[in-house]
Amino acid sequence: MQTVRPYDGMSITQDTRLEPGIYALPNGIRIDADNVTIEGDGVHLVGSNYKGVGLAAKGRRGLLVKNITLSNYYYGVRFDDCENVKLSGSTITRTAEVEPYLHFLYLWRPVEQAFGAAVMLNNVDQAQVEDNDLQHQQNGVLMYGCSRVTVARNNTSFNSGWGIYLAGSSDNLIEDNTSDFCNRVFRRENGTERVEADTAGLAMVHGCSRNKILRNRFRCCGDGIFIVGYEHPGVINGCDDNLIEDNDCSFCPNNAIESTFCKGNIFRRNICSGSNY
Template identity: 30%
Template sequence: MIPALCFSQSYLPLQDNWEIPSDTSIKIVAGNYSFSDSSKDGVIQITGKQNITIDGDSVSVSGMDMSGYMIHITNSSNITLRNFDLISGYYYAFYIKNSDNITIKNCNLSWNKVDSTGWIVIFDGAAEALGGGVFMNSCSNSVIDSNTMQYQNDGVALYNSNNITVQNNNLSWNTSYGIRMYETDSSTIYKNDCSHINRITDPSDCAAILLLNCSYNNVDYNDFTYSGDGIFLNDYETYKVSGNSFTYNDCSYSPHNAIEAVFSEGNIFKNNIASNSNYGLWLGYSFNTIVDSNEIHNNSGIDADGGGGIAIDRGYNNSITNNSIRNNSNGIKIWEKGSPISPYTNTSYDYQIENNVFSGNKYAIHINTTDLFTIKNNDFTYNWTGIHLEGTITNDTITDCTFDNT
């Protein structure tokens, strides 16, 4: 291994197997470098260190064979990586594990490991991570800000982490996820471009953002358009409170679901755009969910269930309020479909549908075999059918609604 030459020296050329000591600030000499990392321990290695800044202004590094990592960090804290012109050709540009207070800013980490076909197994953990820009596992209190990570599998992959801020990044045109979150909690996802996340294989479970078994995250003001799904949240068999908040995101133009949140509890979707997709919001088996003040327009899919604005199979205690729901095949569809998915035994019940505007839908509200719902103070205008009820319907209330040309 080659140690840093001198702590007091600010400008150093990039070198292979470079171990960086604590309390170091390095500006790498500008240039184009090529280093493979077949040993997968990093061209730059930071292990058990603190208080390091590495500036890669005017530095481009190619890994050549899509393996290994340009920077490998473990068991370290207070590390800043900034200003790299381009890091490409690695499995992940930056690999970070068991570390905290990491800052990654103004770097271009693009053209790393990429696959454009095949089904993605969303339940795979960190050991099966797909490759891309930044990988973090068991990290906390870190910031990923104003970077570009495109044309690879993942933009940012967060596993088993907490209190991570991902903001102002361009994570578009990847083939798996703009942001992949696995058991990552209490984080902030803000003003990122995660648009155009797609694969040749369709469907493939790719999405602009995936949250698997994640809780108490704030996801706000992001561009999630033109992707396999916009938002994809799944808590299958975890039985945990999700408690995530999604506000002011544009999730439109998905061939599948602008927003998909399944088997999940306590999520909030407010002031989002979920339009021009097969479904605006698909919320199967979800409960204690708030859907408020969203724009849900022009969702008219051709699947067996008919597509539509909001679709919930076997959910309960959900609130749907103050939304603009226009020109969908089904504005809201609530039902029990076949036998429940094991191990769940959910039935469909307890909905508050209030103060929404329904216009131009084939069915504004379509409810099948659901109990204890309240439909109140909604405005129905120019729908083919206002409210369509079928199956076993009990203990329900429809009151104070306005129907015009419906």
């Protein structure tokens, strides 16, 4: 495995160990080959003005990225049209975030207009996002049109939007994550302020079906779990036949679990204590 010093706009096409250090790379790094491993122990890539992507791949397969730190990008890691990829042991924080108080988050943004996040997966099949620290930004993991993805043992707490968000994504496994305190204060026209704005530890929209949501912690969020089968104006696209089991959704000021316009979902042994509903 080669060891190289990262540089701005770098293209990686073989197994690479990045030389430890802190690097200002506003244009990030691209992975431009299949079957590539990147080791980032001791490496911190820093973006500029919450724009761009720290580490990106499009149309690739067989990728492994581990133990890297990224901050100050729009997306820390973004994989588009990829298969069999893994991100593990990494810290991604302080990605793009909309201003406080002013924004009631719109749940149905298309991928082209998606909010910033630590991790963006778009049309990805067979991926693993495991054992990462994805705290302190707007969103932890965004998944658009994904299948057979495992999101496990990540910490996506203290985000001001969604810890984990799925849109049009089915047959995925979300297990053993901690997504506490994912909320934001919204200021209404009359000046009153509430913790709301459709924030959630986990949000699912656009027909997310047959997912397994197991043993996660979604405490003190706007909603613990928010599953939405309705989109204004009157479009029904149910998130159906999901298994939601053994999650802790306690102390959410709105709903511990909200599921609307969906069918066949199973809710079993979830803790919903101390929430408004």
